[in-house]
Amino acid sequence: MGRIIAVANQKGGVGKSTTAINLSACLAEKGKKVLSIDIDPQGNTTSGLGADKNAVENTLYELLLGEAETKDTIIKNVVDNVDLIPSNMNLSGAEIELVDLEDKEYILKKITDKLRRKYDYIIMDCPPSLSMLTINALTAATSVLVPIQCEYYALEGLSQLMYTINLAKKKLNKKLEMEGVVFTMFDARTNLSLQVVENVKDNLKQNVYKTIIPRNIRLAEAPSYGIPINLYDSKSAGAESYRNLAAEIIERNTP
Numbered sequence: 001m002g003r004i005i006a007v008a009n010q011k012g013g014v015g016k017s018t019t020a021i022n023l024s025a026c027l028a029e030k031g032k033k034v035l036s037i038d039i040d041p042q043g044n045t046t047s048g049l050g051a052d053k054n055a056v057e058n059t060l061y062e063l064l065l066g067e068a069e070t071k072d073t074i075i076k077n078v079v080d081n082v083d084l085i086p087s088n089m090n091l092s093g094a095e096i097e098l099v100d101l102e103d104k105e106y107i108l109k110k111i112t113d114k115l116r117r118k119y120d121y122i123i124m125d126c127p128p129s130l131s132m133l134t135i136n137a138l139t140a141a142t143s144v145l146v147p148i149q150c151e152y153y154a155l156e157g158l159s160q161l162m163y164t165i166n167l168a169k170k171k172l173n174k175k176l177e178m179e180g181v182v183f184t185m186f187d188a189r190t191n192l193s194l195q196v197v198e199n200v201k202d203n204l205k206q207n208v209y210k211t212i213i214p215r216n217i218r219l220a221e222a223p224s225y226g227i228p229i230n231l232y233d234s235k236s237a238g239a240e241s242y243r244n245l246a247a248e249i250i251e252r253n254t255p
Contacts, residue, residue, distance in 0.1 A: 002035075002119040003253055004112055005179055006141035008165075011157050012128035014149040015184030015213065017044035018223070019245075020125035022238070023145075024049070025228030026246035028081035032120040035074070038087035039108075039133050045125040046086040049078040050226035053088040061090040064107050064136075065097060070115065079228060083119075095132050105172055108136035130164050138168035143179035145249075147213075148200060150186045150193040155203060180207035180252075182245060185215045211244040 007020045017040065024036040038045040038060060043053035053059075056075070062068035063085065070085075078084045098104045112122055124141065126134045138144065144165055148158065169176040181204060187193045201208055213219075219238030222229045229239045 002116045002122055004116065004122040004140055004142045006124045006126055006137040006144045007147065008126040008134060008137065008144050008161065009146050009148065010128055010130050010161055015147045016128065017048060017125050018219065019147045019182065019184065020045045020123050021048040022228050022242040023246055024082050024123045025079050025230050026242045027121050028079060029230055030246055030250060032081065034082045035115060035119045035122045036082055037085045037122060037124045039137050040125050040127040041087060041089050041092040043086065043088045044223065046084065046088065047226060048223040049082065049084050049228065051075055051078055051084060051086050053086060056086045059090060060085050060087045061094050063111060064094055070111060079231065098132050104132065105135050105139050109140040112140045135168065138165065138176060139172045141176060143177040145179040146181045147184045148181055150183055150196045152192065155200060178207060180209050182209045182211065182213065184213040186212045187215045209245060209248055211241055211248055213241045214238065
């Protein structure tokens with residue numbers, strides 16, 4: 001049974017999509033079969049993995065509303081060993097349309113439960129809000145990975161996110177675990193980055209990954225070419241970091 005990881009933080013610009021894209025690709029590089037699900041209407045993971053978000057016929061939106069089958073929605077091998085359920089701006093309308101549906105918090109879970117046997121990992125890129133889409137992701141997930149930017153306001157909003165995760169665990173998904181926190185956009189030249197890391201480690205009783213993702217120009221460039229960092233610049237610091245993160249996650253999830 002595959003592990004389902006929701007990459008979540010209600011703050012935008014913390015490296016959520018970057019992490020979802022590159023973690024998927026680096027897990028696949030290590031021989032794992034991966035499904036990447038783009039739950040963000042911005043569709044950054046979709047385009048970052050090389051799919052044209054405006055041209056795809058079926059997306060997560062159609063899938064959630066029962067207007068398309070899973071087999072017609074999944075784009076196979078966007079990257080070797082990585083399949084994708086894409087998304088685009090249509091998904092922003094799903095919030096309203098899901099409101100009246102019965103068991104609306106469990107729609108995504110019903111979809112992922114059928115897919116878990118086919119994949120080692122299902123990586124979900126959540127929107128930067130605590131919305132019905134995020135709740136669906138937390139209900140479907142086995143664990144939550146939280147990217148945190150190394151900046152002054154890093155801890156702001158984190159307590160709210162933890163509260164939501166714990167609430168989802170209590171009310172909707174008793175098996176939900178905290179996968180851990182990963183630091184992104186780390187700049188070793190600044191004392192601030194170092195202080196943020198220490199501060200979060202001191203304040204969080206949660207698991208913090210040893211791997212820290214650096215601020216890296218190649219990492220920033222890769223999405224505009226629609227390829228993950230390990231294929232765009234295999235020897236870059238960004239590629240090495242996401243490989244290390246993938247290795248840590250595999251190690252942690254291996255009994």
